[in-house]
Amino acid sequence: MKKSKRAIDDCACDAGFSPLQTNAGMSVNDGKARLGEMAKLAGFDFYLLSAFPRGDRTAFIENRLISNWPQSLSGVYEAADLFYCSRLVTAMKRTVMPVFCEEGSFAGSAANQENRGLDTLFQMHGLKNTFAFTLHDADLKQYIFAFSGCSPMPTREQSMALLYGCTDLLDKISRSRGSEQGPSETLTRREIECLRWSAAGKSSDEIAIILDLSPHTVAGYLKSAMRKLDSVNRMQAVARAFRYRLL
Known part of the structure; x- marks a missing residue:
């Protein structure tokens, strides 16, 4: 059943999809409830x-965060190992716009018996058509939101409501993961400079010349940075600094 734009907006407000409330964070169970509301x-x-x-x-299972797919379907799909090369994921690699797939969304593109069997299995469970899009969080990690059923392509108003609602949902879930926001101890300017030149492939001696410091002092800054970033070596410290957007 199609909903009016006013009904969509009213539901979004009732569900709490206001950017003024995004600092509250959100649990996985709350996320399931919100996704269920938006899907309906x-x-x-x-x-x-x-x-x-x-x-x-x-793998499908290691990437899946929240879903209400039947457990039996998820198990079969994990064993098939086709998620990363499915028609849906392949299509979303080519565009930033939402994608709508009619039948066979999660199977591979090859015309073989396994894909035909998966298409039949998804349809038997009611996942015939799929509307999906990608979003990224504040750390630039990319995610897929997919809504499946027997409904036709959502209207423009429905699509916009889903995009806005899922953006807000992802922001709240991301804010709930405090451990990913940054190191527990702030890095100094010199520590970040040493990491930045290390990321550029410079040795401690070269960094010392660039920053007009002694090699011993540079080694000390890098050692301190590795401790603050909970890293076992310089390479890991650089990787974590990039992840925390310090470099």
């Missing part, structure tokens, strides 16, 4: 929030 609003029965699969992290 757009006429879909199923939802999925997943990290965007990377080259070193492709």
